[in-house]
Amino acid sequence: MGITDFFSDLMATVGFHEAHAEAPAEEDEDNKDGGGDEDREEKSVEGDGGGEKAEEGGDEGGEKEEEEGEEAEAEEEEEEEDDEPVDPKPKMEAECAKSAQCAPYKHHYDECVERVTAMHEDPNYKGPKEDCVEEFFHLQHCATQCAAPKLFKALK
Incomplete structure (x- = not known):
């Protein structure tokens, strides 16, 4: 196999090929809908x-x-x-978020929400901008870890 054969094979595999499928005939559809009228x-x-x-x-x-x-x-x-079927995961995660296992994370998240809400309501606030993303992720992680074993038992 020479260099020219290599390049021609390469171009054949990489190149665009023509589509060989036939489109449905438009005349048949026209005759069904409008031709009869x-x-x-x-x-x-x-x-x-x-x-x-x-x-x-x-x-x-x-x-x-x-x-x-x-x-x-x-x-x-x-x-x-x-x-x-109804997905049991959101219900289980909500129950776990309220449980004693995730209570510290929920407490931190609720405190953060209060701070951020107060910050947005006070027009004279000039402190650092804060959001509760980190606290939210900690709470969701705890709820997911709590719900996972229950979820797999329910799905069996």
């Missing part, structure tokens, strides 16, 4: 006028079918919502 209009013009009534009735039937389809979709969505 044109044929009906031509027949109604040539006929005695009865075709216009049939054409109007066809539109109403299409609207009824759409309404029935929407109702069926709404029923399917309701069934999907009922079948979805």
Whole structure:
């Protein structure tokens, strides 16, 4: 294998290839939706006028079918919502955050929230800007560590 073969193979693998899939024919879709209506209009013009009534009735039937389809979709969505399991993790973590195990972290977080709230309410405050992100993460870590064993027992 020579250097030219190497480069031609490399270019063949890296280069863009043409897509070989065929797109669906647009003419078939047009005939299903709009093509039939044109044929009906031509027949109604040539006929005695009865075709216009049939054409109007066809539109109403299409609207009824759409309404029935929407109702069926709404029923399917309701069934999907009922079948979805409830995630027990947030409830377990909330219980753990209130437990004695995480009480010190909750106490520090609550104190921090009070300080930050007072800082924002006081227009003359010129001290350092503070947030409670660190305290929040400590509390969440404690709640997650507390809830994890309970969660895995509940999922078995």
